[in-house]
Amino acid sequence: MNAPDRRAALLGRLAELPMERRVALLRSRRGGTAGREWPLSFGQERLWFLNRLDPADTTYHTPWCVRLRGPVDAEGLAAAFTRVAERHHVLRARFRLAGDRPVQVVAEAGPVAVESAEVTGDPAPAVVEFVNRPFDLEFGPPLRVALLRLADDHFLLCIVLHHLVVDGWSLDVLMRELAECYTAYREGGEPSLEELPMQYMEVAAEDRRRAEQNSEQNRDTSHLDHWTRTLTGVPALDLPTDRPRLARWTGEGAQEGFLVPDEVITRLEEVARRQRCTLFMALLAAYQATLGIASGQRDLCVGVPVAGRNRAEIEPLIGYFATTLVFRADLSGAPTFRELMKRTRLAVFKGLQHAEAPFEQVLGALRLPRDLSRPPLFQAMFNLHNTPKGDLLRTTMADLAVEVYPVPAAGRTKAEISVDAWRGPEGLGGVLDYSSDLFSAATARRLARAFTGVVERVGADPDLRLSDLNHLI
Known part of the structure; x- marks a missing residue:
């Protein structure tokens, strides 16, 4: 044999x-x-x-x-x-x-x-x-x-x-x-x-061994090199605050909900398709525009969580595989929203090609100045959830009826400002989480309205320039 x-x-x-x-x-x-x-x-x-x-x-x-x-x-x-x-x-x-x-x-x-x-x-x-x-x-x-x-x-x-x-x-x-x-x-x-x-x-052990071998042998550094080239020198997001910044970040937070009607988000989806963009890319661009208008900055970062499961054999495992990609927004030159989408699309494509670099390694390679008053590297996050399917929304378990119970806000936030959104039949639902140490509820509501306002305006006219949206704040 x-x-x-x-x-x-x-x-x-x-x-x-x-x-x-x-x-x-x-x-x-x-x-x-x-x-x-x-x-x-x-x-x-x-x-x-x-x-x-x-x-x-x-x-x-x-x-x-x-x-x-x-x-x-x-x-x-x-x-x-x-x-x-x-x-x-x-x-x-x-x-x-x-x-x-x-x-x-x-x-x-x-x-x-x-x-x-x-x-x-x-x-x-x-x-x-x-x-x-x-x-x-x-x-x-x-x-x-x-x-x-x-x-x-x-x-x-x-x-x-x-x-x-x-x-x-x-x-x-x-x-x-x-x-x-x-x-x-x-x-x-x-x-x-x-x-x-x-x-x-x-x-985890195999990933560690592989990273250490690559570092020792100075090979396959292209992923980390991309992020250090892209993110070196990025400024902190400096939104106007209602309260003085504390010496140490506490993570205390609150949230405001929002809803973009279905007909409005459908228009933006069509605009995105014509630009060969996904809804995620268009919404990320709209969020970047909102932050730029609110802060007056033309250079800022947004963190985006991704699943991090790039191999079939790890799909059935429970564990912490998720990572964070950091996208640097280029709002320079008074771009139209159509142009901003193109820039965002390119940044997302390049970022996904280099997603294997662990966020923690990126942080270490950038050697950022120590600042305990704010989260490192990025202070804003954005996440467009895929509509939960399968077992998270299951309706039965043996002889029991099952229904998801939305977890009440626990008063914590990972970023100074963060948008979590999901596309449903009613439109785009979401919450804006914010640092309650920095912002009042009124300011958070104003930022949420500004974001939904940007989505509505650019969906109707993607050739608007960012300066045409300043009145939304």
Whole structure:
């Protein structure tokens, strides 16, 4: 039997083994992850450092809440979460110092506790309290769960994870596997889940090794070189504030909602198509224009979160893969909005080509002056969410009816000003998050109205110059 035939026969025998046996063999081959010290990914390292600076800061808590209607099996929910945490080792990670470097150590698998409480009236205060409870990342898990009973057969399931171990994509994975494990528990069977090809810690370790090798051998620096060329010398965004800037950034924030009607956003979509731009590019250009008008600057940066999952084998994993791309706006020369879209389109294309450079490496390479009074590099963010699909918007789980519960504002913000938007049948909905240390609610409302006003005006006439929009502020 030749080598390919032997390999095929071995794979066939492995496929016939029960799932538990295959997983055990895989863990045996890798030596397991529990108890070992694993390096943090570049993204994790920055969040860990921020947590060490202020352990009480809850800015990077990631919540997801759903209403459950029906005969909720609390024991079954706990068993389902336990099963998911057994599969995804990062949900059992503890973060600590080993010498002079942070590491993550996976705790042995054990039951995931589901807290329970009775809530009468508006559940929002209880949810905010639960979301804003700090994690002890050194000695406790980065995941907690609560089941709030609102009435007979009406519950609120609250999930909170630290951003160190999860991103938006991961929430969909979590809800899919939670539903599968809960349903299997209720039916007395085994969940139908594919074996994971690897664990998040293994991905983080491999990325670290690759980055260190590239650095030592001075190769494949094109991604980092692009960002240092593009971002060197960019000024801080200096919006007029209502209050003096504090000596240290606190992350205290609030938000204002907005809605752009469907007919207005449809016009902008058509303008974008004619310029071979996406809606995201057009909205980013409109946001840059708004910031330029408000600040009087012609040179500024906007941070944009991206999924960071560029390989098929990491798609089924829970972990922190997301990164941030920073786009430098060029508002010089009194451009028309049509011209600004072209500039934004080019910047986005080039940025996506070099998205593999971790944001943390970009920060380090730029050697920015230390300024604790504001977030580093960019002070504004923009995010256009794809309409959530699949398991985040699932409507059933076993015999339960499921409905998303929008998490109340927790009073935190990652940037001085940030727009989160989503395209729906009613138009473009969104929220403007802002630093309450710097801006009043009235100023935030004015900025939100200015953004929606820019979107409306340039959708109707993309040849307007930015100077024609100054009156919107």
